[in-house]
Amino acid sequence: MQTDLSTLLNQALAELAYGQQPATLYDPIRYIMGLGGKRLRPLLTLLGGQLFTDELTPLVRPALATEVFHNFTLVHDDLMDQAPLRRGQPTVHEKWNASTAILSGDVMLVRAYELLVQHVPLALLPRVLQRFSQTAAEVCEGQQWDMNFETQDNVTIAQYLDMIRLKTAVLLGFALELGAVLAGALAADAEHLRQFGTGIGLAFQLRDDLLDVYGDEATFGKRVGGDIIADKKTFLLLTAQAQASPAQQATLGRYVGQPLADADAKVRAVRGIYDELHVRPQTEALINEHFEAALHHLARVAVPAGRKQPLEHLARQLLDRES
Amino acid sequence: MQTDLSTLLNQALAELAYGQQPATLYDPIRYIMGLGGKRLRPLLTLLGGQLFTDELTPLVRPALATEVFHNFTLVHDDLMDQAPLRRGQPTVHEKWNASTAILSGDVMLVRAYELLVQHVPLALLPRVLQRFSQTAAEVCEGQQWDMNFETQDNVTIAQYLDMIRLKTAVLLGFALELGAVLAGALAADAEHLRQFGTGIGLAFQLRDDLLDVYGDEATFGKRVGGDIIADKKTFLLLTAQAQASPAQQATLGRYVGQPLADADAKVRAVRGIYDELHVRPQTEALINEHFEAALHHLARVAVPAGRKQPLEHLARQLLDRES
Numbered sequence: 001m002q003t004d005l006s007t008l009l010n011q012a013l014a015e016l017a018y019g020q021q022p023a024t025l026y027d028p029i030r031y032i033m034g035l036g037g038k039r040l041r042p043l044l045t046l047l048g049g050q051l052f053t054d055e056l057t058p059l060v061r062p063a064l065a066t067e068v069f070h071n072f073t074l075v076h077d078d079l080m081d082q083a084p085l086r087r088g089q090p091t092v093h094e095k096w097n098a099s100t101a102i103l104s105g106d107v108m109l110v111r112a113y114e115l116l117v118q119h120v121p122l123a124l125l126p127r128v129l130q131r132f133s134q135t136a137a138e139v140c141e142g143q144q145w146d147m148n149f150e151t152q153d154n155v156t157i158a159q160y161l162d163m164i165r166l167k168t169a170v171l172l173g174f175a176l177e178l179g180a181v182l183a184g185a186l187a188a189d190a191e192h193l194r195q196f197g198t199g200i201g202l203a204f205q206l207r208d209d210l211l212d213v214y215g216d217e218a219t220f221g222k223r224v225g226g227d228i229i230a231d232k233k234t235f236l237l238l239t240a241q242a243q244a245s246p247a248q249q250a251t252l253g254r255y256v257g258q259p260l261a262d263a264d265a266k267v268r269a270v271r272g273i274y275d276e277l278h279v280r281p282q283t284e285a286l287i288n289e290h291f292e293a294a295l296h297h298l299a300r301v302a303v304p305a306g307r308k309q310p311l312e313h314l315a316r317q318l319l320d321r322e323s
Numbered sequence: 324m325q326t327d328l329s330t331l332l333n334q335a336l337a338e339l340a341y342g343q344q345p346a347t348l349y350d351p352i353r354y355i356m357g358l359g360g361k362r363l364r365p366l367l368t369l370l371g372g373q374l375f376t377d378e379l380t381p382l383v384r385p386a387l388a389t390e391v392f393h394n395f396t397l398v399h400d401d402l403m404d405q406a407p408l409r410r411g412q413p414t415v416h417e418k419w420n421a422s423t424a425i426l427s428g429d430v431m432l433v434r435a436y437e438l439l440v441q442h443v444p445l446a447l448l449p450r451v452l453q454r455f456s457q458t459a460a461e462v463c464e465g466q467q468w469d470m471n472f473e474t475q476d477n478v479t480i481a482q483y484l485d486m487i488r489l490k491t492a493v494l495l496g497f498a499l500e501l502g503a504v505l506a507g508a509l510a511a512d513a514e515h516l517r518q519f520g521t522g523i524g525l526a527f528q529l530r531d532d533l534l535d536v537y538g539d540e541a542t543f544g545k546r547v548g549g550d551i552i553a554d555k556k557t558f559l560l561l562t563a564q565a566q567a568s569p570a571q572q573a574t575l576g577r578y579v580g581q582p583l584a585d586a587d588a589k590v591r592a593v594r595g596i597y598d599e600l601h602v603r604p605q606t607e608a609l610i611n612e613h614f615e616a617a618l619h620h621l622a623r624v625a626v627p628a629g630r631k632q633p634l635e636h637l638a639r640q641l642l643d644r645e646s
Contacts, residue, residue: 019460025467076429080422099403099470102425106399106432107463113436114456117449125448126440133437137342140430144348147422 002310005046005056009039012060013067018111028092028104029111032071035087040318041066041175047311048179048193051303058119059182065115065132066175072108073139075101080147109136124181135174142167149233157238161202169201185301192297199294200315203287207319209234210283213271225267231257235286236279237270243277291319325633328369328379332362335383336390341434351415351427352434355394358410363641364389364498370634371502371516374626381442382505388438388455389498395431396462398424403470432459447504458497465490478556480565484525492524508624515620522617523638526610530642532557533606536594548590554580558609559602560593566600614642 013033019026042063049059077083078091079101085091093101113129120128145163149155176197180190212227213236227234237256244252252273255266274280294315298308336356342349365386372382400406401414402424408414416424436452443451468486472478499520503513535550536559550557560579567575575596578589597603617638621631 019464022464022467022471024471025464076425080425098421100467102399102403103463103467103470106429107460109429109432110456110459110463113452117452117456122445122449126445129436129440129452133433133440136433137430140426140433141342141345141348144345144423144426147426148345148347 002043002047002314005043005050006039008056008060009042009046009063009067012064013039016064016068019107024096024100025104025107028075028096028100029108031095032075032086032092032104033068035089037087039067041070041171043314044172044175044197044311045179045182047314048176048197049183050179050310051193051301051307052180052183052185052189058121059179061119062116062128062178062182063175065112066171066178068108068115069112069132069136070171072105072112073143075105075108077143079105080143120182128178128181131174131177135170138166138170142170155233155238157235157242160233160235160238164205165198165202168205169198172201172204173197189301189303192301196294196297196301196311196315199290199297200318203290203294204318206235206283206287206290209236210280210287213274214280225263225271228267228270229260229263236274236283239279239282240270240273240277243279244273248273248276287319291315325366325370325637328366329362331379331383332365332369332386332390335387336362339387339391342430347419347423348427348430351398351419351423352431354418355398355409355415355427356391358412360410362390364393364494366637367495367498367520367634368502368505370637371499371520372506373502373633374516374624374630375503375506375508375512381444382502384442385439385451385501385505386498388435389494389501391431391438392435392455392459392462393494395428395435396466398428398431400466402428403466443505451501451504454497454500458493461489461493465493472556478561480558480561483556483558483561487528488521488525491528492521495524495527496520512624512626515624519617519620519624519634519638522613522620523641526613526617527641529558529606529610529613532559533603533610536597537603548586548594551590551593552583552586559597559606562602562605563593563596563600566602567596571596571599610642614638 016033018029018033042060045063045066046056046059049056074086075092078086079093079098083091084094089095091101092104096104113132116128116132117125142163142165145159146167149160149163173194174197177190177194180193185193209227212224212234215224217224223229226232228237231237241249241252241256251269255269260266295312298312298315301308339356341352341356365383368386368389369379369382372379397409398415401409402416402421406414407417412418414424415427419427436455439451439455440448465486465488468482469490472483472486496517497520500513500517503516508516532550535547535557538547540547546552549555551560554560564572564575564579574592578592583589618635621635621638624631
């Protein structure tokens with residue numbers, strides 16, 4: 001099922017025309033869109049729609065808007081974060097330059113709107129575009145909070161959770177809501193699906209934070225301990241800082257925010273504090289809480305449980321919680 | 324008349340809410356939108372609409388979308404061009420930083436769409452958004468060509484004219500078309516207004532190129548000769564290079580694209596070649612050609628000539644061709 005939908009999405013993606021000239025503007029778009037990835041957001045749109053209809057063809061092109069938008073945020077975020085690699089390949093600003101990353105990203109945002117304008121039925125268009133614009137602004141707000149936090153001393157756990165909600169989760173919520181709306185769902189069902197997506201998104205980002213510290217490098221795909229090395233204020237670090245004894249505070253203070261001498265020693269020391277404070281099970285409990293809350297919203301969508309099975313399956317896959 | 328409309332626009336601009344938190348995202352938007360300027364694009368929308376209706380209130384908020392979009396392009400272009408000043412004040416990336424300029428600009432593009440989605444009647448929305456998206460992509464294409472030309476050796480005059488059409492003129496065309504469409508104009512009239520705006524835009528940009536060389540520093544507001552010093556491939560330089568004798572080519576070659584020794588000497592030498600080749604009257608002739616073509620399109624709009632007077636007056640003002 002999911003494989004069929006992924007094939008459908010990848011065919012439609014391959015047919016998307018972004019523009020031709022100047023090639024220096026449009027080649028980077030084809031490049032980043034061609035780097036692959038799970039196509040999670042449009043997949044969520046189709047799976048959300050599938051709760052209410054079997055005719056998914058009209059949903060495919062609007063669904064791609066969320067993928068184009070997501071890749072626009074990757075291009076601009078990678079530039080702001082000075083990231084050299086994306087999916088193991090050079091980022092757009094590395095392969096071309098900063099100006100190209102800015103401008104090609106801008107056009108991608110325009111093309112995302114265009115996909116919705118061209119392929120969403122008129123009666124649904126204002127609502128869809130209104131929700132898309134709100135989501136797009138929230139994603140930018142999340143990225144700005146994330147950058148603010150780099151130089152902000154007193155980030156609270158609540159602020160951190162709100163940041164990842166904006167930066168990551170709301171777009172998953174919108175992708176699901178879009179599928180529901182396009183498939184003719186009632187407003188209450190579309191809202192439950194949006195909240196399901198937001199909850200999954202929060203759980204997914206927290207799991208990413210956890211894997212960065214406790215993951216298996218081979219399957220995680222990034223260097224384990226990268227967040228610790230970069231002093232990233234994740235849920236794990238903020239929790240440890242909030243709960244540390246004076247001695248543990250001192251240990252953290254010797255490494256966090258200090259010039260990096262020995263990366264492995266830093267990762268070992270900070271992870272040691274996490275272990276002492278049981279940060280891992282606390283994070284797992286919060287992941288579980290958001291995951292269960294999300295499932296609760298899915299349960300309240302007024303369609304037979306059997307139709308929800310693919311969506312629940314994907315959520316469990318994403319969070320590595322196969323039932 | 325124009326004063327009344329400007330007051331109307333500035334009041335509505337002052338009431339626009341872009342967002343509050345994080346302030347590091349939204350303060351830069353209020354800053355750039357507050358730097359003033361002629362508000363030319365929304366003014367064109369209102370003057371375009373006024374040909375067909377006396378009830379301009381419903382046009383004001385959609386009109387602001389073109390101003391927000393224009394300022395988005397200024398924020399991103401200034402960053403790409405590393406410009407320190409905009410309207411005599413620090414640019415957003417100078418006052419904050421590059422990341423803020425990227426992200427605040429992104430949100431401005433979202434807010435421009437939002438203004439149209441919220442304030443354009445449903446029946447007109449797909450057409451307006453389709454044309455806006457096309458225009459937005461074209462403006463990005465124009466900026467990319469402009470950057471490409473900096474390192475491209477064989478830029479033709481036709482390529483240059485196409486670049487300024489995309490980068491500057493099409494948005495003026497869209498602003499006028501938007502006014503016509505919102506005021507219920509026939510498609511043929513809206514198209515004539517669009518072409519009027521594009522022609523005025525081309526003439527206006529060529530005039531800017533001319534003033535950069537031959538303008539009065541006090542009224543021009545920028546350093547005269549700036550384009551020559553920066554080796555900017557303007558219509559004037561490309562025309563001179565196309566028409567220069569071997570001796571004149573040699574003179575140009577000693578200055579253009581060479582390390583800058585004496586800025587005043589360079590400006591004098593290049594302007595000397597322009598004078599010898601009569602580049603100024605050639606530029607004036609082309610400005611006039613586009614201006615007359617634009618007026619021809621305005622003349623073909625099927626409303627009484629008296630209604631066109633404010634629009635024609637603004638066009639003449641812009642090009643300093645008061646009749």
